[in-house]
Amino acid sequence: xxTRSGLIALALLLMTNLVSAADSxxxxxxxxxxxxSQLKPVKDREGVxxxxxxxxxxxxYKKIYFVPVExxxxxxPDYKGLQPDxxxxxxxxxxxxxxxxxxxxxxxxxxxxxxxxxxxxAMTGVQLTAPPLKATDFIPIKALFxxxxxxxxxxxxxxxxxxEVEFLDPQGKRLAAAVATRKGEQTLKQGDTIxxxxxxxxxDYWAKQMKQRLDQLSDAGK
Numbered sequence: 001x002x003t004r005s006g007l008i009a010l011a012l013l014l015m016t017n018l019v020s021a022a023d024s025x026x027x028x029x030x031x032x033x034x035x036x037s038q039l040k041p042v043k044d045r046e047g048v049x050x051x052x053x054x055x056x057x058x059x060x061y062k063k064i065y066f067v068p069v070e071x072x073x074x075x076x077p078d079y080k081g082l083q084p085d086x087x088x089x090x091x092x093x094x095x096x097x098x099x100x101x102x103x104x105x106x107x108x109x110x111x112x113x114x115x116x117x118x119x120x121x122a123m124t125g126v127q128l129t130a131p132p133l134k135a136t137d138f139i140p141i142k143a144l145f146x147x148x149x150x151x152x153x154x155x156x157x158x159x160x161x162x163x164e165v166e167f168l169d170p171q172g173k174r175l176a177a178a179v180a181t182r183k184g185e186q187t188l189k190q191g192d193t194i195x196x197x198x199x200x201x202x203x204d205y206w207a208k209q210m211k212q213r214l215d216q217l218s219d220a221g222k
Contacts, residue, residue: 028124028125028162028181029164029179030072030122030124030125030164031072032070032072032122032124032164033164033166033177033179036049036179038051038174038177039051039177039178039179047180047181047182048178048179048180049178049179049180050176050177050178050179051174051176051177051178052175052176052217053174053175053176056169056175058117058175058214058217058218058220059218059219059220060115061106061115061116061117061214061218062106062107062115063106063107063108063109063113063115063116063117064102064106064107064108064109064116064117064118064119065108065109065110065111065112065113065116065117065118065119066095066098066099066108066119066120066121067118067119067120067121068091068095069091069092069094069095069121069122069123070091070120070121070122070123071091071122071123072122072123072124072125074125091123094121094123094163094203095121096203097200097203097204097206097207098119098121098203098206098207098210100204100207101204101207101208101210101211102207102211105211105215112170113170114170115170116170117167117168117169117175117214118167118168118169118170118172119165119166119167119168120165120166120168121163121164121165121166122163122164122165123161123162123163124162124163124164125162125181160181160182161181161182161202161203162179162180162181163179163180163181163206164177164178164179164180165177165178165180165210167214176217180206182202182205182206
């Protein structure tokens with residue numbers, strides 16, 4: 001299910017930030033979820049806030065509808081251009097990891113239904129940079145630092161992605177929600193270029209963790 005074309009890699013890499021590996025990972029709220037008051041920090045999971053309605057039974061959900069992924073730009077991005085076809089490839093590429101993780105044990109459907117769990121997701125804080133004239137797997141990404149910090153010589157840098165997710169029951173009521181920011185493991189230097197492979201591990205990790213959590217909630221309701 002994975003897409004590996006140069007154009008997909010180009011689109012996906014446009015939303016990546018490079019941040020100091022020493023900086024703490026703090027989720028930022030985009031407004032996608034609307035209400036964030038229920039979310040609490042997850043123990044031993046840096047950069048993750050979540051909520052689960054533990055009074056609900058998840059065991060009946062064997063069908064999943066993934067709403068098309070939304071993209072939220074960072075405030076005042078340096079580069080504001082985003083072509084519609086690139087936006088679609090960006091969101092579709094992000095979804096690939098989740099389709100791959102869930103398709104083996106759940107039926108993926110194309111619309112909500114009486115026995116369908118709806119999952120909506122967004123990539124948030126997307127910082128666009130100007131794409132090169134020629135499509136390539138290697139894309140220069142501007143290095144960003146937390147407020148109050150400056151680039152310090154060869155300080156280690158890593159790729160970072162932020163996302164928000166919400167589970168809805170057939171009536172549209174929230175069953176679970178989460179906000180997460182995760183850094184890649186590969187150490188980079190300012191000015192380095194990265195490929196989708198640098199981000200692939202992040203989205204794959206999220207997808208596997210989310211499926212594992214849903215499996216646990218489903219088993220608890222049996």
